[in-house]
Amino acid sequence: MKIIDVNAAFGFWPIQRFSANTLEELESTFAKAGVEEVWLSAIESILFPEPDSWDTRLFARLADFPRFRPVKTVNPILANWQQGWDRVRASLAAVKLFPNYHGYSLDDDRVAEICRKAVEEKIPVLIPMRVNDERNQPHFLQVKGVSAEEIVALSLRHPETCLVALCPYNWELFVLAKGGRRLLMDFSFLDGITSLDKEMKNLSTLERASGVVSPDRLVFGSGEAFLHLESAKRKLQFGNLPEDAAQGIASGNISSAY
Amino acid sequence: MKTTGIIDVHTHQPLGGQLTASQSAAFLLQEMDRHGVAISGILGQVRFGQSEEEMKESIAFTHDVAQQAATRLFGMVYLNPAMPPALLRELLDRYLSTPYFRGIKLELDLNCRDRRLDLLMEKSIEYDVPVLHHTWYLNPWDMDEAAVKSQSHRSESHDVADLARRFPEARIIMAHLEGSGIRGILDVAKFPNVWIDTSGSQPFTGTLEFAVETIGSRRILFGSDLMFRSLEGQLARIYGANLAADDMENILHRNAREVFKIKGERLS
Numbered sequence: 158m159k160i161i162d163v164n165a166a167f168g169f170w171p172i173q174r175f176s177a178n179t180l181e182e183l184e185s186t187f188a189k190a191g192v193e194e195v196w197l198s199a200i201e202s203i204l205f206p207e208p209d210s211w212d213t214r215l216f217a218r219l220a221d222f223p224r225f226r227p228v229k230t231v232n233p234i235l236a237n238w239q240q241g242w243d244r245v246r247a248s249l250a251a252v253k254l255f256p257n258y259h260g261y262s263l264d265d266d267r268v269a270e271i272c273r274k275a276v277e278e279k280i281p282v283l284i285p286m287r288v289n290d291e292r293n294q295p296h297f298l299q300v301k302g303v304s305a306e307e308i309v310a311l312s313l314r315h316p317e318t319c320l321v322a323l324c325p326y327n328w329e330l331f332v333l334a335k336g337g338r339r340l341l342m343d344f345s346f347l348d349g350i351t352s353l354d355k356e357m358k359n360l361s362t363l364e365r366a367s368g369v370v371s372p373d374r375l376v377f378g379s380g381e382a383f384l385h386l387e388s389a390k391r392k393l394q395f396g397n398l399p400e401d402a403a404q405g406i407a408s409g410n411i412s413s414a415y
Numbered sequence: 416m417k418t419t420g421i422i423d424v425h426t427h428q429p430l431g432g433q434l435t436a437s438q439s440a441a442f443l444l445q446e447m448d449r450h451g452v453a454i455s456g457i458l459g460q461v462r463f464g465q466s467e468e469e470m471k472e473s474i475a476f477t478h479d480v481a482q483q484a485a486t487r488l489f490g491m492v493y494l495n496p497a498m499p500p501a502l503l504r505e506l507l508d509r510y511l512s513t514p515y516f517r518g519i520k521l522e523l524d525l526n527c528r529d530r531r532l533d534l535l536m537e538k539s540i541e542y543d544v545p546v547l548h549h550t551w552y553l554n555p556w557d558m559d560e561a562a563v564k565s566q567s568h569r570s571e572s573h574d575v576a577d578l579a580r581r582f583p584e585a586r587i588i589m590a591h592l593e594g595s596g597i598r599g600i601l602d603v604a605k606f607p608n609v610w611i612d613t614s615g616s617q618p619f620t621g622t623l624e625f626a627v628e629t630i631g632s633r634r635i636l637f638g639s640d641l642m643f644r645s646l647e648g649q650l651a652r653i654y655g656a657n658l659a660a661d662d663m664e665n666i667l668h669r670n671a672r673e674v675f676k677i678k679g680e681r682l683s
Binding site for chain 2 (some may be wrong): 173174175176177247289290291292293295296299301320345346348349358359361362380381383385386387388390391392394395405
């Protein structure tokens with residue numbers, strides 16, 4: 158089964174020590190798991206005042222790792238966001254937005270511009286709702302998750318743009334389900350609550366998620382290097398979904414979405 | 416890598432309270448079998464500030480669930496230590512003398528520095544069973560008022576360290592590795608009578624490796640927090656970590672055998 162991981166990142170994060178700390182280690186992790194294509198962004202671009210420096214550094218190294226496809230972090234409050242994007246546009250798998258870290262709303266006109274540009278470039282816009290558990294954030298780095306309602310509203314304003322909400326919690330799926338047809342979600346942060354169906358049969362994480370949103374709106378996202386890829390792999394492995402639905406989640410849904 | 420015979424020291428019965436003991440046990444076994452878990456410790460249905468009746472009812476239900484699959488499930492007596500000592504003594508003597516219970520479970524009802532825990536700790540030593548204590552360095556900035564209030568008596572890892580210092584003969588399991596994090600691991604590092612279970616939050620990378628480097632793999636126990644979490648996600652925290660096979664074996668089953676006095680592949 159072909160797997161495309163739309164939610165991976167590499168780099169240094171000051172409050173977490175990762176299991177994979179070099180590109181070689183990360184490549185090996187994905188190779189062992191049989192993940193064919195990995196969309197990778199630079200972690201430093203979340204906190205550093207402008208993302209181009211770290212993105213450029215990472216992308217230059219990705220030529221040696223064909224499994225990895227570059228994802229550009231775009232910060233629309235910066236005057237040069239379009240130039241930074243244009244410089245690397247030919248190679249991009251997607252762009253990534255961090256409105257909660259970079260301090261803007263998804264209602265911002267510049268986000269509308271990003272949505273239009275992504276359609277022209279034929280790439281999705283990824284929105285990580287969080288990178289860690291808010292309950293465990295240190296006092297000096299308290300960042301609320303991106304509002305699921307704002308993502309839904311954005312998707313309805315830009316029905317032609319492929320948006321992917323990354324790292325939603327279980328309960329946020331109920332909100333995201335109300336979004337436009339081209340709003341997709343990954344399952345990296347879905348974990349429990351375990352439940353039963355009417356016949357008293359246990360439901361897997363993906364069976365439960367598929368009861369909230371149509372499985373053709375779910376995509377494979379691991380959350381590496383913050384989360385273990387193994388978790389996403391096991392959720393798919395034990396998903397107990399019909400083969401076509403599982404294949405769609407693994408790669409088909411994202412491939413046909415833009 | 417161990418993929419069968421795993422011991423999960425931190426599970427809960429299905430939520431909702433609508434299932435019979437038999438149905439609850441069947442649910443747990445179905446999930447355990449799917450993921451290679453041989454034996455699970457059930458901690459009861461978490462209720463903060465439970466009344467005397469609720470506490471009795473909850474322990475009795477845990478007893479009944481464990482009894483349904485006595486070779487694979489064992490219970491922990493989930494108590495509110497703020498209840499009258501006579502009641503606590505009676506419940507502990509009644510249940511720890513049965514084969515269905517192998518531990519005591521404490522949650523948010525009382526901070527573990529409180530001397531009202533002394534009775535429970537002494538009983539755990541008397542019956543030679545561990546005490547599993549919910550622990551979290553919670554940052555409540557994003558929580559509503561009611562949620563913050565419910566956590567007002569919670570224990571943090573430094574509190575658990577104090578408990579371990581006061582009762583060096585007791586075996587203490589500090590629940591939720593990810594909740595206590597790096598600081599929590601350091602808090603209890605010098606207390607050999609404290610083990611940490613791996614449950615808590617999503618399977619973030621790096622914390623388990625830090626724990627193994629700091630306190631060694633012999634003091635870490637696999638815990639899933641099933642039903643609040645899934646086994647597919649929580650086992651990934653172990654399988655995905657950069658650990659030697661021997662360390663994984665320790666975490667996935669060997670240590671639990673020692674802490675809970677489990678001999679053989681099944682409970683006797």
